[in-house]
Amino acid sequence: MIAIIGAGPAAMGAAIAIGKNAVMLERNPVPGKKLLLSGKGQCNFTNACDSEAFQRALAEFRNWLKPAFYAFDNRAFIRLLEDAGCPVLIRDDDKVFPQSMKAGDVRDTLLKIALGGGASLITDCRITHIEAVSDGFRLVAANGKRYQARKIIIAAGGAAWPLTGSDGSSYRLAASLGHRVLKPRPALASVRIKDYSPFSACAGIALKTRMSFGKNRAEGDLLFTHTGFSGPVILNNSRFLQVDDQIRLLLVDGSALSALLRRHPKKQLSSILPMLALPQSLAFAICRHLKIPAGTMAAELQASPRKLLESWLGSAPFRISALESLATAMSDFGGVDLKEVNTKTMQSRLTPGLFFAGESLAYSLPTGGFSIQMAFSTGYLAGKNVNSI
Ligand SMILES: Cc1cc2nc3c(=O)[nH]c(=O)nc-3n(C[C@H](O)[C@H](O)[C@H](O)COP(=O)(O)OP(=O)(O)OC[C@H]3O[C@@H](n4cnc5c(N)ncnc54)[C@H](O)[C@@H]3O)c2cc1C
Numbered sequence: 001m002i003a004i005i006g007a008g009p010a011a012m013g014a015a016i017a018i019g020k021n022a023v024m025l026e027r028n029p030v031p032g033k034k035l036l037l038s039g040k041g042q043c044n045f046t047n048a049c050d051s052e053a054f055q056r057a058l059a060e061f062r063n064w065l066k067p068a069f070y071a072f073d074n075r076a077f078i079r080l081l082e083d084a085g086c087p088v089l090i091r092d093d094d095k096v097f098p099q100s101m102k103a104g105d106v107r108d109t110l111l112k113i114a115l116g117g118g119a120s121l122i123t124d125c126r127i128t129h130i131e132a133v134s135d136g137f138r139l140v141a142a143n144g145k146r147y148q149a150r151k152i153i154i155a156a157g158g159a160a161w162p163l164t165g166s167d168g169s170s171y172r173l174a175a176s177l178g179h180r181v182l183k184p185r186p187a188l189a190s191v192r193i194k195d196y197s198p199f200s201a202c203a204g205i206a207l208k209t210r211m212s213f214g215k216n217r218a219e220g221d222l223l224f225t226h227t228g229f230s231g232p233v234i235l236n237n238s239r240f241l242q243v244d245d246q247i248r249l250l251l252v253d254g255s256a257l258s259a260l261l262r263r264h265p266k267k268q269l270s271s272i273l274p275m276l277a278l279p280q281s282l283a284f285a286i287c288r289h290l291k292i293p294a295g296t297m298a299a300e301l302q303a304s305p306r307k308l309l310e311s312w313l314g315s316a317p318f319r320i321s322a323l324e325s326l327a328t329a330m331s332d333f334g335g336v337d338l339k340e341v342n343t344k345t346m347q348s349r350l351t352p353g354l355f356f357a358g359e360s361l362a363y364s365l366p367t368g369g370f371s372i373q374m375a376f377s378t379g380y381l382a383g384k385n386v387n388s389i
Pocket residue numbers: 005006007008009010011025026027028031032033034035037038039040043044045046125126127128155156157158160161164165166167169170329330331357358359360368369370371372373375
């Protein structure tokens with residue numbers, strides 16, 4: 001038997017590649033609990049951008065993940081689901097969902113393909129110990145059951161959103177087998193902002209913005225929440241952010257404001273700021289934050305508040321008071337050190353017969369369907385190599 005720990009997308013990718021002899025050992029009564037939550041229950045399972053753009057999105061993990069992407073890319077994933085009776089919907093922004101917009105359809109279809117190909121699934125089976133022995137591995141489950149496997153694939157996920165079952169087990173099992181594990185920190189996490197109260201009424205506002213933090217620059221959609229910021233530009237960079245870091249947002253080019261102030265001397269600031277595509281409630285919040293009355297007419301705005309407003313809009317500083325915790329972050333950055341895993345096979349460089357896939361590995365990807373795709377792809381690559389090595 002080839003034991004696959006977990007039954008999320010990485011495990012299902014492996015089970016589909018292996019076929020018979022593959023056994024998924026899943027701690028929950030049902031497989032793919034995190035998959036069911038994904039994309040707000042709609043499951044944005046991949047991204048339809050072209051191969052080059054997809055690989056660019058993998059950022060610093062691009063080279064490492066390339067063999068997995070080539071082994072099973074986004075087109076192959078879409079085809080697999082469609083051929084098995086799960087039509088997909090490709091949105092204008094290239095995010096791909098099941099046409100039904102039900103994550104359960106993706107989970108059920110992948111499971112059907114895996115089981116149809118001869119793999120099997122054992123649920124309520126939390127693996128607590130793995131021992132490498134001369135003819136493979138011995139596994140022990142929390143319920144006392146023991147299993148003997150020729151080879152194993154650890155696909156038990158990361159440490160984010162542990163209520164789904166992915167509570168860092170992968171990391172503990174890998175460490176017990178001698179692997180170096182990078183300590184997980186929240187990734188795809190929103191941030192809380194210090195002294196945010198003037199902006200709490202802006203919750204729900206989404207803007208395109210440029211953000212800078214330290215020497216880094218990023219661009220994308222920002223979402224105001226009741227306590228701080230979320231949206232892709234924050235989520236995708238959250239693994240680089242820490243409490244007390246300052247981020248700066250380019251909300252509006254300051255010179256555009258000067259031109260409008262000159263053109264509309266009798267208009268109030270609360271009417272001029274929305275002309276710069278800033279929603280009214282944000283205009284009021286900015287004025288409150290900068291202590292400039294929103295009713296001030298353009299002609300009456302003194303030089304010093306005008307300069308303050310112009311420079312603030314061009315580089316609005318916000319300080320982070322907290323990052324969303326692992327309890328509800330969508331992902332974590334941490335896990336099995338990539339240096340100890342062969343990128344071409346997903347096999348451990350330390351223990352022959354031991355493979356890793358998905359979020360058990362120390363990579364972190366942006367929102368947009370990249371995480372589920374690469375969980376499946378790394379699982380598939382591991383599965384393909386399990387039989388041939
Ligand atoms: C709220 C939310 C929304 C998301 N939305 C998206 C999205 O729209 N698009 C996207 O690409 N990504 C999304 N993600 C991320 C995506 O879900 C993960 O990247 C993906 O599920 C990782 O797959 P995996 O198979 O590696 O791990 P998981 O899906 O976490 O699967 C691991 C499995 O292993 C099981 N397990 C854990 N420990 C043990 C053990 N000791 N013994 C046996 N079984 C065990 C778990 O119960 C689980 O079923 C989202 C994540 C969250 C939390």
